[in-house]
Amino acid sequence: MGSSSINFMASSLELARRLIGAMPMVDGVGGRIVETEAYDREDPASHSFAGPTPPNAAMFGPPGRACVYPEGVRVVSGPRIGISKAVDPPWRFGLAGSKFLSRSFR
Numbered sequence: 483m484g485s486s487s488i489n490f491m492a493s494s495l496e497l498a499r500r501l502i503g504a505m506p507m508v509d510g511v512g513g514r515i516v517e518t519e520a521y522d523r524e525d526p527a528s529h530s531f532a533g534p535t536p537p538n539a540a541m542f543g544p545p546g547r548a549c550v551y552p553e554g555v556r557v558v559s560g561p562r563i564g565i566s567k568a569v570d571p572p573w574r575f576g577l578a579g580s581k582f583l584s585r586s587f588r
Contacts (some may be wrong), residue, residue, distance in 0.1 A: 487568045488501065488546075490544050490545035490546035490558070490559055490560065491559070491560035492559060493520075494559045494560065496559070497520070498518040499575050501518075502518060502576065502577050503515065503577055515577075516577040516580040518575045520537075520575075530542065537549075538556075540556075540558070541556060541558055
């Protein structure tokens with residue numbers, strides 16, 4: 483799946499699901515995405531929750547922009563829509579059977 487076929491305007495939950503198995507490449511460098519997490523800007527666990535800082539400035543850019551960190555990549559998505567605040571939706575997704583997951587699913 484190339485990045486041109488991914489809708490970065492989707493909600494963070496939808497984008498997290500769709501990125502599983504994708505193989506993004508930039509100048510020949512990349513790899514298969516085996517695990518994702520979804521956060522929206524209002525989530526205290528989000529790296530953008532406290533507002534822009536030099537390290538997270540890209541998170542306030544347009545959808546599709548990425549912040550690369552030693553432990554992973556954070557991607558900007560469109561607005562989070564259609565999520566009921568009355569439920570705790572699943573937010574962690576992974577490639578079934580991958581030995582590279584940070585922790586197993588229960």
